[in-house]
Amino acid sequence: MLSEQSFELIELVAKLGSFTSAANHLNKVPSAISYAVKQIEEEIGVELFERHHRSVSLTEAGEHFVSHSKGVMASIASLKQSTLDINKGWRPALAIAIDGIVREDGISHLIRAFYQRFTDVELRIYREQVNGCWQALSEQRCQIAIGPASNIPVGGPFEFRKLAQLHWQFVVAAKHPLAQVEHISLTDLVDYPAICVSDTASDYPRYRRGVAPGQRALSVPDWIRAINCVKDGLGVGLLPAHLIEPFLANGSLVAKSCELTLADGDSLLVWDRNVQNEAMSWLVDYLSSDQRLVNSWFLPN
Missing domain, CATH: 3.40.190.10 (Periplasmic binding protein-like II)
Structure with a gap:
C-alpha cells in the first residue's frame, strides 16, 4: 500500500538520478532501494523509472507521479494535523x-x-x-x-x-516630468523606475508586471505602497484602474497614453x-x- 515513505522514496530517487545515490543518502544498500521501487511500481502497475547502466530517469508516468506526489503528501500531512487539532478540541x-x-x-x-x-x-x-x-x-x-x-x-x-475583469492604466504623478509628454514611448521610460508589486510566491519564476526593457524596477509589498510611490514621483507604473480612480479624480495621479501596456x-x-x-x-x-x-x-x- 502506498505510504508517505513510498512517495518520499520515489521523489528522492528522481532527484538524485540513481538507486546508488539514494541508497547512500539513506544509508542503505542499492539493492534495497531498487527492490522497494520495484514493489511500488508493481503496486501501481506501471514503471516509474527507465533503468540505465548507472542511472535512472523518470518515465512519462513517473513524471506525472512525482509532480502530483507533493500534493498527496501535503494532503496526508493536513489530515494528520486536522485530526490532532480535533482531538485537542480545536x-x-x-x-x-x-x-x-x-x-x-x-x-x-x-x-x-x-x-x-x-x-x-x-x-x-x-x-x-x-x-x-x-x-x-x-x-x-x-x-x-x-x-x-x-x-x-x-x-x-x-x-x-x-x-x-481587471483593467490597467499607466499613470504618473501630476508634477512628474512625463506628465507633460503626450504619448510616452518605451525609450522615455528608461530614466524612471517602474513601480511594481513583489510576488509572494517563492516556487514560481518571479513575475513583474509593467516593466519596460532596460527600465529599473522598484518593487514594493502591495498596491497601496505602489500607488503612494507613483504619487510621490518616485517612479511610474501600470496600476489597477479600480484602485487609482480616486487619485485620478483628485488630480494627484495623471493617466497617460503609453507604449507600455498590460492586457485586461x-x-x-x-x-x-x-x-x-x-x-x-x-x-x-x-x-x-x-x-x-x-x-x-x-x-x-
Whole structure:
C-alpha cells in the first residue's frame, strides 16, 4: 500500500538520478532501494523509472507521479494535523487567501455573514500578491482564493469562477516630468523606475508586471505602497484602474497614453474541490452570488 515513505522514496530517487545515490543518502544498500521501487511500481502497475547502466530517469508516468506526489503528501500531512487539532478540541477552519488586487472594502461584511451562519468554524484570512494565491492553493495553505489572475500557473483539484475583469492604466504623478509628454514611448521610460508589486510566491519564476526593457524596477509589498510611490514621483507604473480612480479624480495621479501596456485579464474566485463541507459550499455560493460585495472589491469608488 502506498505510504508517505513510498512517495518520499520515489521523489528522492528522481532527484538524485540513481538507486546508488539514494541508497547512500539513506544509508542503505542499492539493492534495497531498487527492490522497494520495484514493489511500488508493481503496486501501481506501471514503471516509474527507465533503468540505465548507472542511472535512472523518470518515465512519462513517473513524471506525472512525482509532480502530483507533493500534493498527496501535503494532503496526508493536513489530515494528520486536522485530526490532532480535533482531538485537542480545536475548531475546524477555512483559510482564504485574498490577492492584493482586491480592495479591502466588504471584507468585514463577509466575515460577519460567515460567523452569523457558522458558529463553530473559524476563518483565517490573509493577503498574497501576484502568484501568491496560486502557491497558497497548491500548498494547501488555503482552501479558497479571492482575486488571483487567470494565468493559472499550477495544476490541481481547483475550480474557479470569474469575479471581475481587471483593467490597467499607466499613470504618473501630476508634477512628474512625463506628465507633460503626450504619448510616452518605451525609450522615455528608461530614466524612471517602474513601480511594481513583489510576488509572494517563492516556487514560481518571479513575475513583474509593467516593466519596460532596460527600465529599473522598484518593487514594493502591495498596491497601496505602489500607488503612494507613483504619487510621490518616485517612479511610474501600470496600476489597477479600480484602485487609482480616486487619485485620478483628485488630480494627484495623471493617466497617460503609453507604449507600455498590460492586457485586461480576469480576476477569479478559486477553490479546492476536494474540500467538501457545508461551510465551504456556503462560502463559494456566497462569494459567487453577492454582486454588491464583488463590486466593492473591483469597481471604482
